[in-house]
Amino acid sequence: MLTTVVFDADETLLDLRPAVTGGLAAVLDEMRRRTPRAADVTLAELESDWGAVFGELSAAPVMEIRRAALARSLGRAGLDDHLDEIADLFFARRFALTRPFPDVPPALVALRRRYTLGFATNGNSRAERCGLAGEFAFEVYAHENGLPKKPAPEFYAAVVEVAGVPAEQIVYVGDSWEHDVVAPRRSGLRSVWLNRRGLPRPAGLVPDAEVATLAELPVVLSDLPAASSDRIDLCVDLGGRRRDSPA
Numbered sequence: 001m002l003t004t005v006v007f008d009a010d011e012t013l014l015d016l017r018p019a020v021t022g023g024l025a026a027v028l029d030e031m032r033r034r035t036p037r038a039a040d041v042t043l044a045e046l047e048s049d050w051g052a053v054f055g056e057l058s059a060a061p062v063m064e065i066r067r068a069a070l071a072r073s074l075g076r077a078g079l080d081d082h083l084d085e086i087a088d089l090f091f092a093r094r095f096a097l098t099r100p101f102p103d104v105p106p107a108l109v110a111l112r113r114r115y116t117l118g119f120a121t122n123g124n125s126r127a128e129r130c131g132l133a134g135e136f137a138f139e140v141y142a143h144e145n146g147l148p149k150k151p152a153p154e155f156y157a158a159v160v161e162v163a164g165v166p167a168e169q170i171v172y173v174g175d176s177w178e179h180d181v182v183a184p185r186r187s188g189l190r191s192v193w194l195n196r197r198g199l200p201r202p203a204g205l206v207p208d209a210e211v212a213t214l215a216e217l218p219v220v221l222s223d224l225p226a227a228s229s230d231r232i233d234l235c236v237d238l239g240g241r242r243r244d245s246p247a
């Protein structure tokens with residue numbers, strides 16, 4: 001029986017892209033205010049700096065990756081010494097602009113009637129800074145107390161531990177195929193792929209369910225078949241023979 005629904009944050013509950021773009025636009029304005037050398041720097045270049053530093057820092061805290069990206073951006077205009085102030089400016093703007101997608105509040109209201117709700121993220125998005133204060137029974141953040149990031153199995157083990165129920169009672173919901181579907185399943189959780197953009201489903205594993213919007217989630221979860229271990233127990237109860245085995 002499903003008792004607990006745990007959500008990824010960025011691009012699942014939170015519309016991150018406009019917030020990051022708005023934060024970087026504020027950074028660019030400030031760079032231009034501080035030096036004429038920033039006149040030719042573009043927003044596209046600032047956006048590309050994340051990708052340029054992400055590869056070698058992928059396991060680092062997201063805050064650290066963003067600071068490295070900002071350092072690279074400031075270097076474009078000789079503003080290397082301004083990192084602390086500019087990072088503060090970026091994060092203030094980024095959090096002020098980070099808000100839930102419109103389908104999130106009604107879905108949380110509906111789901112809370114039946115399930116315990118959790119929030120578990122690799123990212124910078126603290127629930128209380130992104131319009132989701134008080135919405136969850138528990139919150140799990142990578143890098144707090146040394147917790148490794150998704151897709152490390154330790155991350156999902158921490159979710160199970162804080163949820164306080166067996167893994168098969170938990171469904172993880174998120175937009176990342178690798179982090180939110182494949183890796184939770186390896187750790188014994190159920191998973192629902194949120195595919196807002198209608199991407200083709202990767203080959204291989206079949207998620208427990210796929211939804212295009214969180215509005216579908218209450219019905220999809222109530223229709224979800226029992227976890228495989230439940231099914232085996234059920235089949236054993238029905239006369240000791242596995243119904244899915246060849247007769």
Ligand SMILES: [Mg+2]
Pocket residue numbers: 008009010011012174175176
């Ligand atoms: Mg995500």
